[in-house]
Amino acid sequence: MSNPGELKKIVPLLALLTAFPAFSTDMILPAIPSLAVIWDQPLAVVNLILISFFVTYGFFLLFYGPISDRYGRRRPLIAGILLYILASMLCAVAxxxxxxxxFRILQAAGAAASASLSMAMTKDIFSGKERERILAYIAIIMALAPMFAPIVGGWILIYLSWHWIFFTQGMMGVLGLLGVIRTPETLKEFSQTPLSKVMHSYGNLLLNKSYIVMVLVMSVSLLPLYSFVAGSSDLYINGFGLSEQTFSYLFAFNALALMAGSMSCLKISQRTDSKYLMTAGFGGILLGGILILVTGQHGPWSFAIPMAMITYSIGISRPPSNHLVLEQVRKDAGAASSLLIFTYFTLGGLGMWVVSQNWMNRIDILGAIALGCGAFVLFSWMLLQKRSIGVVADE
Known part of the structure; x- marks a missing residue:
């Protein structure tokens, strides 16, 4: 895969693999309120189908990354996708x-291979500014998943039952499997570390101060989005009294904001230093949190618009953020990618758990999370730049 044109052909596959978590979580969102009624369970229990997926997904990321550094990307990726397909079919008959x-825990264990190894493959193939552009392209394509996943889930609920949502996810896994089988190995230099010591890669990463600091700061910036994912269906359907289909359209509107942010990043980064995009993005999260606290109670759109501002801000800042984190390491890319996404999903699971509690006013909780996270990340990012940690290096 040395030809640049051939390399670009792998981008849609990388985007599909990265989108596995979004498809696996967002497609079931319209069914969550009705599942709570069918099974006579509170939201905090039913939302465990989301939270357990996130936590398990993040945990297994820690294994796939370093194993792929030792044995290549293809074999663990194929094994993970096969497990995902099997678990999706089991979820369908639950x-x-x-x-x-x-079964969602099992599904997450398989899906964990996709996102971490697709990011590692990106580092294998691309470098410098080109990698940053490819990450932005992937983010744009990947944003289609949360746009269409809840809409597809909502329409499935009209004509079929929620079980078919997981059958659909299984078919998505089959597409990803076929793509990986047709793709050559991307890792050029295999790690010589014995399997018994392969997890020691994380010890080296934990000693990399600049990498750990950047991972923690950038992970906090995603907390408002994951909290919204967990609370959105209850908020729109039970709070504002909307139908499952109307909810899916408003959720798609929020996903559109994520794609718009990624597209803006792609265009603006060609003329502007990426550090300014990150500053603007973190400031937008802070401002969106303030607007939710002030206007979010007035109606669906009074909440949806400032939430879209937060999501747009995440979209514009995430590609350079991911690139900057990966720039802090020169080897063990699989382990570095896994630890990065593990932190994203672990903190995301925490945000989901907080929002799922029996709050009197879930909108204010979401606004407070966005406000707090935006303020923390913006302040930390300004401090990092002064200490020269937040400088994006070109290769």
Whole structure:
């Protein structure tokens, strides 16, 4: 895969693999309120089908990354996708909340191979500003998943049952599997570390101060988005009294904001230093949190618009943020990618758990999370630049 034209052909596959988590979480969102009624369970219990997926997904990321550095990307990726397909079919025949949660844990264990290894493959193939542009392209394509996933889930609920949502996810896994089988190995230099010591890569990463600091700061910036994912269906359907289909359109509107942010990043980064995009993005998260606290109670759009501002801000800042984090390492890219996404999803699971509690006013909780996270990340980012940690290096 040395020809540049051939390299670019892998971008849609990388985007599909990276979108596995969005498809796996967002497609079931319209069904969550009705599942709570069917199984007579509170939202905090039913939302475990989201939270358990996130936590398990993040945990297994820690294994796929370093193993792929030792044995290549293809074999662990194929094994993970096969497990994902099997678990999706098991989810489709689940008949209780406990059973579905259990199978979702298995599904997450398989899906964990996709996002971490697709990011590692990106580092294998591309470098410098080109990698940053490819990450932006992937983010744009990937944003289609949260746009269409809840809409597809909503329409499935009209004509079929929620079980078919997981059948659809299984078919998506089959597409990804076929693409990976047709793709050559991207890792050029295999790690010589014995399997018994392969997890030691994380010890080296934990000693990399600049990498760990950037991972923690950038992960906090995503907390408002993951919190919104967990609370959105209850907020729109039960709070504002909207139908599952109307909810899916408003959720798609928010996903459109994410794609618009990624597209803006792609265009603006060609003329502007990426550090300014990150500053603007973190400031936008802070401003969006303030607007939710002030206007979010007035109606669906009074909440949706400032939430879209937050999501747009995440979209414009995430590609350079991911690129900057990966620039802090020169080897063990698989482990570095895994630890990065593990932190994203672990903190995201925490935000989901907080929002799922029995709050009197879920909108204010979401606004407070965005306000707090935006303020923390913006302040930290300004401090990092003064200490020269936040300088994007070109290769």
């Amino acid at each position: 008949n209780s909340a406990a059973t579905l949660i259990s």
